[in-house]
Amino acid sequence: MTDSEIPSTIIYLHIPKTAGSTLHAIHNQLYSPNQLMHLKGDPHIDTAVAQFKQLDTATKQSIQLLTGHIEYGMHNWLPQPATYFTILRDPVERVLSYYYFILRTPIHPRHEEMTQHNTSIADFALHILGHNNQTRFVAGTWLEDIPCTEETLSLAKQHIEQDFALVGLSEQFDTTLLLLKHHFNWPRLPYYHSRNVTQNRPSREQVDDETLAIIHETQAYDLALYNFAQKRFEETVRQLGFPFWLVRVQHRLAQRAQPNLEKIRRVSVRHWLRQQWRKREATR
Numbered sequence: 001m002t003d004s005e006i007p008s009t010i011i012y013l014h015i016p017k018t019a020g021s022t023l024h025a026i027h028n029q030l031y032s033p034n035q036l037m038h039l040k041g042d043p044h045i046d047t048a049v050a051q052f053k054q055l056d057t058a059t060k061q062s063i064q065l066l067t068g069h070i071e072y073g074m075h076n077w078l079p080q081p082a083t084y085f086t087i088l089r090d091p092v093e094r095v096l097s098y099y100y101f102i103l104r105t106p107i108h109p110r111h112e113e114m115t116q117h118n119t120s121i122a123d124f125a126l127h128i129l130g131h132n133n134q135t136r137f138v139a140g141t142w143l144e145d146i147p148c149t150e151e152t153l154s155l156a157k158q159h160i161e162q163d164f165a166l167v168g169l170s171e172q173f174d175t176t177l178l179l180l181k182h183h184f185n186w187p188r189l190p191y192y193h194s195r196n197v198t199q200n201r202p203s204r205e206q207v208d209d210e211t212l213a214i215i216h217e218t219q220a221y222d223l224a225l226y227n228f229a230q231k232r233f234e235e236t237v238r239q240l241g242f243p244f245w246l247v248r249v250q251h252r253l254a255q256r257a258q259p260n261l262e263k264i265r266r267v268s269v270r271h272w273l274r275q276q277w278r279k280r281e282a283t284r
Contacts, residue, residue, distance in 0.1 A: 010165075010184060011074050012067040013086040015137050017098045019170045020087065022192055024067060026177070029190040031065050039068030046143060053077045072140035072159050084163050085180065088134055088229050089170035091219035092204050092212065099124045100201035121207065122214045132221040138167075153221045157228055166236070167229040178244070178251055179236060191255065 012027075014020035027036060039048040045068060057079050066074060066082075075082035089097075099121050102108045110128060113119070119128065130136070132148035138156040139148075146152070160167055165183045168176030181189055204212065216223065237244065 007064060008081040008083060009063050009075075009078055010065045011070070011082050011084045012065065013071060013084060013137050014067055014069050015086060015088070015134050016069060017094050017101065018087045018089040018134075019173050022173070023087070023177075026190060026192050027065060027067065030186055030188075034062055035064040037063045037066050039066070039070055041069060045069050049074075049143070071137045071142040072156075072163075075163070083165045084159075085166045085168065085183075086138060086164070087168040087170055087173075087176060088222075088226050091134065091222040091226060092215050093171075094134070094222075095125050095129060095215050095219065096121065096201060096204060096207065098129060120211070122211045125211075125215050125218045129218075131218045135221045135225045138164075138225065148221045150221075153224055156225055160229065160232070167232065169226075169230060169233055172233070174251060174255070175237065175248060176233075178247055179233075182240070182244075189251070 012023070014024070024038065027038075037052070039045055039052055041048050048068065049070060052074075060078050061080055063078070066078075072084065075084070102110050102114055102124075105111055114124070114128070130142075130145075132152070133142060135148050135153055135156045136142040136146070138159055139152045140155070140159070141148070141152055166176070166179050168179065170176075177189055180186065
């Protein structure tokens with residue numbers, strides 16, 4: 001295979017609590033195991049990234065989609081061209097979701113610490129959750145734990161402008177999926193349901209003003225990056241116009257209908273099996 005025949009690689013930066021688990025399940029249906037590489041780390045991904053860098057050239061060239069809690073810069077370790085995408089989430093919603101997810105997940109590395117110390121949302125935002133992680137992921141400064149600055153935010157925006165096919169939004173997940181399908185020529189979108197969703201948590205309207213102010217302070221650059229990405233996202237949708245609007249409507253209807261179709265299929269199979277069993281019993 002010549003260099004010109006080697007397809008470019010898609011790199012998905014999976015920022016925690018931004019609908020990545022649902023998207024990963026979709027990726028597993030779209031790509032075969034030899035095309036997809038999902039780097040894992042619990043709780044840190046440094047080892048997996050180091051191992052990836054040492055892979056042979058042929059293995060790296062076979063990767064069509066590289067995913068994981070990885071930051072910008074992974075393309076430097078690929079022999080072929082690459083393009084990025086990621087999904088951002090409203091920083092306030094992300095903090096709240098992450099906080100209650102840890103409290104309700106006993107296997108999470110920070111669960112015991114937070115429950116024993118009765119950690120508040122404010123303390124979580126100040127001392128446990130990294131400040132402006134979304135910005136640092138996109139800027140490529142997350143693994144080194146470099147503090148976020150105006151320069152970091154500018155770098156993240158520059159990376160988005162130059163190297164990202166799309167920055168989706170968790171709050172518009174269905175539209176994000178359709179844009180990804182459009183950009184990457186995915187043949188289909190399998191039926192999906194949301195995974196790893198934090199259940200029964202208070203809304204932002206139920207959080208006191210002091211706590212919200214602390215979240216805004218600790219995630220100020222993430223808020224700026226989210227607003228930047230949101231404007232780009234809305235402009236992309238606007239430029240695609242009425243045909244894309246129709247696609248969105250069709251997709252929404254298909255998603256709503258799929259659970260009922262699955263029920264019908266299961267009932268039909270049970271009915272057929274019951275009929276076959278009765279025929280078999282009747283011939284005895």
